[in-house]
Amino acid sequence: MKLAFVVNRVETEGPKYTTNILAHRLHQRGHEVFYFDVGRLDYTLDGRVGGLGHFAPAGDYETPEDYHNAVHGNLEKARPVYTDELDIIFLRNDPGEDAADRNWASNAALMFGQLASQQGTIVVNDPFGLSHALNKMYLQQFPESVRPRTVITRRIDEIRQFAEQEGNDIILKPLLGSGGKNVFVVREDDHPNLNQIVDVISNQGYVIAQEFMPAAAQGDIRLFLMNGEPLVVDGHYAAVHRIGADDDIRNNLHAGGSGQKAEITPEILKMVELIRPKLIADGMFLVGLDIAGDRLLEINLESPGGLRGAGILEGVDFTVPVAEALEKKVLCMQNYGSRIPNRTIATL
Template sequence: MRIGFFVNAIENETANYSTTHLALAALMRGHDICYLTPGDFVLRPDDSLAVRALTLPASNYKKAETLFKDLQGDATTVETMNVTEIDVLLLRNDPSEDAADRPWAAHVGAVFGRLAAERGVIVLNDPDGLAQAQNKLYFQDFPASVRPETLISKSIEEIQGFIESQKKGVILKPLQGSGGKNVFKIGSPKDSNLNQIFEAVSGEGYLIAQGFMPEAAEGDVRFFLMNGLPLQRDGKYAAFRRAPAKGEIRSNIHAGGSPEAIEVTPTMLKIAETVRPKLIQDGMFLVGLDIVGDKLLEINVFTPGGLNNLSQMYKTDFTQTVIEALEQKIVIRDGYLGRISNRQLATL
């Protein structure tokens, strides 16, 4: 089969990204791959959907670094093809990266992904589900039992009042964003920096204020779910702790956090089971849960990262399991002969 990887920009990819390792796993299992970016779709007058896909000069890669080097090199080829020549399209872009400088590009994956799904391509995560999850407000649709106490507002008075009610302080961050950008801990509504922080963060839109959990000082746990269930391979769970750097409140790897191996607890499994029904309902094939204590901080449905870290920690290649699941979806799709929706297929 041919797997297409939709990303924000080729030049922004890295050898360590989960997308690169998924592409390598697909090639190692004998599949073809290609890369797409927001400007690569063509809807023609006859209603056919074409793509300008970037293909690699070789297929026998053994290391992600070699694949990445060729991906960034001059030997790649841009091939125009009907979108139906792609069997599976993985939407691996982060809309928040394009929201400010390229707002036209932020939602292209979901929009054209829907058109591709209508033409028989398996599109994951389901584009209609992703359209509902364009910012962190999506998180509020999950059961309250797994969410920390949260306020969403653009009013500094509302935020000050919420901070006053939280004796352990709050975490303040933009509603639209990722990678730990503009995340602050506020201890009191009298914090001398509150006005400056509010001005900096509110410039990006609405703000989220969440009750601070002391357990967060040790970092959070990134726990992967696939098809609505914990991702496992060789009896091991795809989960690791993201420990913050010294003096940091953010545990994101991009913000200097470091990955650590963990044992998955019954609490983590209970959280996964609690969010499972909605993830299945929304067609979320591969997601990353960010867990602190007995609460979820976020659910990453666009570009959950860390699969490469897992492989190094547990000597288990979870990307192979992901590609195996895609192979099975092709079998299911062909067996149902168009009688199954993309959203249903996404989590089977």
């Protein structure tokens, strides 16, 4: 199997990133793995889709760190790789990271991915499904019972009215954003500064005003779903209970949070059952749910992180079932071809 991961920038991919540990596992299983920079994709004169593929030289790499070093030590030997030789393209870039300085790159993976999926290469997550989920508004397409009360606007008067209805404590964050950047807890004492906070966020576009959930003060749970189901190995869920640093509401690990073992309750599993049909219908192969209490805070569809941390906490390797699932998709494509659409194969 030949597979390419699309990332924001190959040079900045870290050894502990979920993408790297998946690439390492696939390499160990004998597959040929490439990295594409989302800013260096190509559509050729003869209609092929691909780009400059970065790879690790042939060899056994005991750890993800060893594999990462091999890829980064081989950057100058990258070669063009296209859909006529690729079995899978795995979209793992975060559009939010490119919004500020490379806005033109934000949707590039989707555009090239859509063409690739029509040429017989499996693309996950499905790029047509992802095109309906370009920002956090995707959450509003799920049942009201699983998500916080929310207003999305750029008008300060609407946000003030929402704050009054919610008892004055709300969460404000950008519609297009990631990594916990510009996420604010606004309490009643903060209302004199509300205009300034909204101005900071609205510089990036629309503002999400969300009900404040006390459960989020105890952190949130990042739970991985694969093919619409919780990712489980030997009874262990691929999940991390993320705790914010001090009084920081942002529980993202790279925003200073810490991780511990997560308890996956019957209430959480019931929530998964409610959102699963939509994720399957949209062809979402691997996603990360951010859960606080009995509510779904966000769905990370592009590049959910934390799989390595979940594996360490639970003492199991979650990369193996992901690799096996990708291998099964290739087998399906080899036997059925275009008779089964990409969006269906993505979640088989």
